[in-house]
Structure formats: C-alpha cells, structure tokens
Amino acid sequence: MSSRNLSRIARSLTLVALSSLAGVSLADDNPLKDWSFSGLYDTYYQYNFNQPVSGAPGIGTNGHQFDVANNQFSLAVLQLNLTKKATDANPFAFTANLWIGKDADLVSGNSDKLVQQAYVTYVTKSGVTLDFGKFLTWIGYESVGSADNDQYSRSFLFTDGQPIYHMGLRATKQATKAISVSGYLVNGWNETDDANASKSYGATAAITVTPKLSATLNYYGGNEGGTGNGFNAGSTLVTNVNMLDAIATFTPNDKLKFAVNADYTSAKGVTAGDAAASGHFSGIALYARDQINAKYAVALRGETFSDPDGLRGTGGARLSSITGNIDVAGPGTALFRLEVRYDKSNMNSFPDGGKGSDNQTLVTLSHVLKF
Secondary structure (H helix, E strand, O other), X not given: OOHHHHHHHXXXXXHHXXXXXXXXXXXXXXXXXXXXXXXXXXXXXEEEOOOOOOOOOOOOOOOOOOOOOOXXXXXXXXXXXXXEOOOOXXXXXXXXXXXXXXXXXXXXXXXXXXXXXXXXXXXXXXXXXXXXXXXXXXXXXXXXXXXXOOOOOOOHHHHHHOOOEEEEEEEEEEOOOOEEEEEEEEOOOOOOOXXXXXXXXXXXXXXXEEOOEEEEEXXXXXXXXXXXXXXXXXXXXXXXXXEEEEEEEEOOOOOEEXXXXXXXXXXXEOOHHHHHHOEEEEEXXXXXXXXXXXXXXXXXXXXXXXXXXXXXXXXXXXXXXXXXXXXXXXXXXXXXXXXXXXXXXXXXXXXXXXXXXXXXXEEEEEEEEEO
C-alpha cells in the first residue's frame, strides 16, 4: 500500500473520530456507534552531557531507541487510536493505532510506518481470541508508548534485545482463572513483509500467582533475515533465532510495584555462509516504582545487556544503565516526567564530542498528553 493511500486512510479515520468527539448523535442502527477514539501527544527535551556530534539532524544520543535528539525539543509521537468493539450482531472487532513523529521514523522506514498497529479481532464460540494484522510484540516488560512505561527512555534490553512489532496471527485463550496462553505465527522480527521463505512463531503463558504476584514466560523462534530488514538489519544473513523472555511483577500494595524482565537469545546461521550471524545475547532489567500520591511518583530502573558476538549492532559491548524518574501528573490527563539516566559500556560505545566514551549521562524532560 502506498504512503498516499495510507495518508488518505488516516485522514478518513480521523474525520470519523472527530465527528464522534463533536457529539454527533448516532442512530442505534448506525455502524459507527461501536467505534471509539483516543490519542496521545508525546514531546521531550533531552540534554546529553557528552554533547555528541552528529551529521544527522535530530540524532545524537547513541544506543537509545526513541530519545535520541540531543539539546533540542522533539516531537516523539502524535498518535490516534481507533477501536471498534465486537457485538452480538457483529462479532468482529478492529484496532488501529496511527502515528507520526520521530518514534514512527525510528521504528520503521517502510511505507506502513504510519500504522503502529492495525488488526482485526474475532472471538470464537470456544473463547479463543484471534487477532490478524500488524500488532506490537508480546516480548518484554516495556512497550512502545512512553506513558505505559515506568521510565521515559527504553532500556538497552528493549532497544537491542527485543522486537517491536510483527505482522501475522495471534490466538489467546484464558485457560483457567489464573492462566492465559497465547500462540503466534508471524512474518518475522520487525517485519510486515517476510524477509525469507519461512515464518516465525511464539508462545506466551501468563500466570496470576497471587493477586499481588504475576509472571509471564514468552518464547520467540524462527528464521530471521534475508533482505537486510528486521533482525539482521543491514545484511542478507539468515539466522535461526530462539528467545526466552521472562517477566515477574510484584505489587505489595496499590502504591508500590517491583518488576524484573530477563532474556536469553541464541542465534545460529542457517547455512555455512550465514555463520557470522551465530552467537547469543542476553540481558536483565529491574524496576521499582512508588506512586507517592495522586500527583507524584518516582521510579528506578537498573539493567545490563550483553551482546558478546555483536549480533545486535553493539560491536560486542556489554551495556548497563541506571535510570531515575520523577513523574508529575498535570491538569487533566497530562503527565510531566523528569528523567536522569547514566549509561555505561565496557568499550567506547558513546560519542563524546568528536571522540568516543564508555559512558554518557542524560537529563530528559518530557510532556505526555492523553486525549
């Protein structure tokens, strides 16, 4: 689908949503009455004390996924969310998240980059929920939306060790009151178009151990690469990937939350010519958050990520960071965040002026508005 057609779709969907916001009265038999609209506006200012020099406008901070613009104000994302709920008369539901901004550019350079997610949902009579389309990954504790995370910036584990989105089929079933299971069949790692002749696959088991403790075990596997997009970005190597991802969350009360996310991924070149894409990478991130009151919250994250074989473009680095946030709820649904982050590497992974450094310190102020 061309960018022009995507833009026309985005404009049409936006007009539908704005009509709803304006209070248009919809008759009971109007098919638009089951649609809802929401949005997100995310902007930030970041200062990197290394003062990295970059020839690319809007880029400077190395090793981060989204907060890369140094010493300038940046529009991270403007996002519109449209959903259609399922009814007895029409069991199909639909979800679309459309976005523009630096985040969309950094996630995908493809023609579908305006579409963060777009999938159709159908619930079978046996209670299985089927989603088909483009959806965000099931791997990891953190997510694309900054307001959904404990910190504003994403961890190295998220940035270097985990996929972001997939195109394919997802099936979810509430097996018991405490256990939910899911299965996935997708084109690949950050791919809407399959880069090779095989599909990737995965599974999830989410367990509510107690009302205060939950755990999730995820798996991702399949052959990745072949066209230089996705997992082996920048090369044509094909790699068989097997990833285990574990998450545990503990909420002792309604103010405190602790979480851990650990990954181990092995990769092996499919043919002798792909041997350079063999190896492993792993990481662990620890999270703590205290919602002091309705207005203020503090959060802390510590992590380490190891890529000894250089499979994730780090040059074989071991990366660590510690990140602290102060969140201030503004009027309405506004959220202001002040973040201080210190990154450390076992090699000169970060630009420092015109030279390299094994560390960098950053201060970020962000404003997120949900509507």
